Amino acid sequence: MSIDWTRYDARGFYDEMIASPGQPRALAQDMVKHLQELSSEEIRARQQAAEAAIVKMGITFTVYSEGGNIDRAWPFDIIPRIIAAKEWANTAAGLRQRVQALNLFIGDLYGEQRIVRDGVFPAELLANSSNFRRECIGIRPRHGVWAHICGSDLVRDDQGTFYVLEDNLRVPSGVSYMLENRVLTKQVFGELFTDYSIQPLADYPNHLFDMLASIAPSLDMFPEIVVMTPGIYNSAYFEHSFLAQQMGVELVEGSDLVVGEDDCVYMSTIDGLQRVDVIYRRIDDLFLDPEVFNKDSTLGVPGLMRAWRKGNVGLANAPGAGVADDKVVYAFVPKIIKYYLDEDPIIPNVPTYVCLDKGERDYVLNNLDKLVVKPANESGGYGMLIGPTAGKRELEEFARLIKADPRNYIAQPMLKLSTVPTMCGDRIEPRHVDLRPFVLHGEKMYVTPGGLTRVALRKGSTVVNSSQGGGSKDTWIINPEAA
């Protein structure tokens, strides 16, 4: 038996492939036709082949708090998500605009703070920001760029419009899974590639390498670049090791590095100390340098901030970049874009209520059961309230939290997230998705064609985080000539 698309119904949500039961969107026609030609058994066999490949290739992520940390196989859905190149070109331009403006904003905050003096960004918010690093004041990194690798999360609403849901400017992860998803799809669904012209992803490690090389202190032809990991027990260790391997650079831990008396960074190798020019650090600001930040950090390198401040080493992302990766700052991004670039945002923000503002806070407290409430500085979907599905006690708890620390909370209307067809046991059903594209910003800018699509595998759920039952899909940007 093959798939019966007439029984596929997204029930009022915007489905990206099927406009209404039995009616595929123009872009998806070939894919739907192809899937139709396969029996359920054939599709299931492919899903199993993908899962076997994941175990064999050792694509894992680590989950905390399950009685020790456990490496889990990466959850992957074989049906790709498709986006038209024309729509994507506009989205990519919006991402460039956003990352450019955010970098100008960060540089300004650690420089003259014009935006605060001009009254566009409240001084009060800056004073209370837990990610503002005084130690960075007065520094100007190469090219004026602070956030070199950004992962902004995009969602579509019930009209199919893309919105930015949040910006990740500290140590965004997921790009290795984006790359592995494409490898997997090629392995198990190779024939689909003949119907479409899909923008390739595989050169991301080259772009990453070039971007990192562009922030080296000198114009050395062969800068020494390293990836710095907190170690094998970190949840993203797979990705750290993957990226180092793909770029052909060393994967270092803090204890491998030392800052010399010349304020340069070196790594201990069997050939002796070797100068390091650029560090792609995958550890948080506060653990970077025990001389400056968390004194108990054994993950970092004493003197690293000194070396960076003197311009002797490039750090990606720069310390302090996280100041703009704050869900309260997020609410101001449209104003930030207007202020620095004098442009209107190409990709809109989700309407956001800032609880610090009395009027907005009152609205939030009166409408808690209709809103999604998020703490300013949590990631991974932790500490959130989803009003419409929350119980009475949870609503009361959040009302209390918001009143106690209004700076730390924002609220957004419950979005009707778009869906895409997803394998659910034997059937194909609509499931909600988001999208995390990655933007590289060094001397030049680069936006991944597509990104990591995360899918909430539980029916009706909108929580896409892999730590909380989310899966992922390959994402195709389709060139028009073949579509």
Added chain:
Amino acid sequence: MLSRVAERIYWIARYIERAENSARLVNAYTHQMLDLPSGVEPGWRQLVDIIGDAPAFDEHYLSYDEHNTVSFLVADDFSPSSILTSVSMARENMRTTRELLPTEAWHHCNELYLQVRNHAHEGIPRRGRHAFLKDVIFRCQQLTGLLAGTMSHDTAYDLMRLGRNLERADMTTRIIDSAIFILMPRQREPGQYDNLLWINVLKSSSGDQMYRQHVRSRVEGAAVVKFLLQDRYFPRSVARAVAEVEFSIHHLPRNEAPLLCILELRERVLMATVDDMSLEDMHSHIDKLQLAFNLVHNEIFRTWFQRHHPAPPTRTTGMAHA
């Protein structure tokens, strides 16, 4: 190559070799105890003394009986050099250097660990001991062969060969010591069993056939010791292992200090006049060699592994004998 990575690779080889040789040692000792008539056999305590971990033993056990001592060398996770500890350390070091080593080697090492973890208790009673130990020896040999045959013989391989042979030299002296320990208290009444004992020593190193082919004399104490310490061709002899260490060090950068150290050791191994030695002299000679192995290790550590501000010790780089 990063010093930390180099150190882990060195320890992978040492731990695999240590697991194999612990199995050989327990096997040899068990055979000796079985061959000796009751009343003349020394105790099982010797086994723990040979390994040099009496303090750790005393912390957990009250009596040096067969069950406790064998368990301590085979299955106990608190024992610094039990087979279980060695294979789990090897596995942990390999898990964190996977990208440098052939994937099959990782799979094989993982299987070795699972096998030992799930079956070590079967190796404690006499009934299952031989089969279990043989299996460990075989799997370790397989892994060593797999690495030799599938991995480029580059710096990483030199570090493995270094670790493997230093550990092997050290463990061979301990296996010789196991016989000396048994013979020493009985010197005044040399018995009919002495030669049997030396045959067991040779067998435990898989050296009985090679001994007969190369030494071409009947098995007797001094000749066996000489063979195991000084033969240039037998892969488990100390002289051969030291030559392999020297060869590996030659290939590594900045090798002056370790090279000097290994050349001194080579002199000491080859120049000793084993034939003239009493059992006490042999034992003290072996003691000195073991100290010299440690000096070589320390020099290797100082030259290639030491970082400028050593991190606190982690579970991944244990150094039970160093």
